[in-house]
Amino acid sequence: MKLPKARELVEAIKALIVGPYTSKFPYKPHVPYKSFRGQPKYDPDKCVGCLACEQVCPAEAIGHEDITDGGEAKRVMYHYTDTCIFCGTCELACIADNEGIKLSNDWELAFFDRKTESFETIDKELQLCEICGEVIACKDHLRWISERIGELSFSSPTLYYSKLKELGVIDENIVSALRDSGRSDRFKILCARCRRETTLT
Numbered sequence: 001m002k003l004p005k006a007r008e009l010v011e012a013i014k015a016l017i018v019g020p021y022t023s024k025f026p027y028k029p030h031v032p033y034k035s036f037r038g039q040p041k042y043d044p045d046k047c048v049g050c051l052a053c054e055q056v057c058p059a060e061a062i063g064h065e066d067i068t069d070g071g072e073a074k075r076v077m078y079h080y081t082d083t084c085i086f087c088g089t090c091e092l093a094c095i096a097d098n099e100g101i102k103l104s105n106d107w108e109l110a111f112f113d114r115k116t117e118s119f120e121t122i123d124k125e126l127q128l129c130e131i132c133g134e135v136i137a138c139k140d141h142l143r144w145i146s147e148r149i150g151e152l153s154f155s156s157p158t159l160y161y162s163k164l165k166e167l168g169v170i171d172e173n174i175v176s177a178l179r180d181s182g183r184s185d186r187f188k189i190l191c192a193r194c195r196r197e198t199t200l201t
């Protein structure tokens with residue numbers, strides 16, 4: 001009979017005294033280690049919808065869809081559980097102080113229906129060009145930029161009009177007065193192309 005090695009004996013004695021390494025899951029809930037890299041989760045209050053995480057994700061486990069019809073303008077951000085490799089690159093690249101998406105301790109990721117349960121989503125409100133209706137960015141992203149660059153945002157009408165609207169300084173009466181085209185176009189929230197055209201004309 002082959003005798004156990006000294007290291008194996010030590011491990012066996014340790015297991016007898018402090019218990020085995022394995023947990024009793026599913027009879028007892030399993031608590032992962034503190035630094036466990038589990039399912040990344042969006043924080044809808046912190047995420048600004050910039051898409052940086054989507055661009056850096058090596059597994060293409062993040063996607064988005066811009067919905068601009070049916071009276072709503074929103075960006076739906078998707079995280080695909082079945083594609084994610086839990087590398088944490090999205091968290092590292094997140095412009096919202098790495099808090100828009102974060103790895104969690106969530107490891108129980110089994111699901112029955114891939115079509116409806118293999119992803120998580122959050123919605124962000126979109127800002128559309130007030131002339132052509134093109135997507136400019138998420139409203140939170142514009143706010144984030146103007147907060148970062150401070151008074152420099154006064155060099156971009158789109159940024160400071162967004163800010164003024166958010167502060168309630170431009171109310172709906174003024175906005176409706178600006179619906180005419182012409183010089184008043186300069187006082188609208190515009191995409192880069194419409195801003196160029198209104199400036200030239």
Ligand code: SF4
Nearest residue numbers: 057084085087088090
């Ligand atoms: S953890 Fe890695 S693979 Fe998963 S969504 Fe983030 S960047 Fe993509």
Ligand code: SF4
Nearest residue numbers: 047048050053094100
């Ligand atoms: S704020 Fe962070 S989580 Fe949100 S879209 Fe940008 S990078 Fe992704």
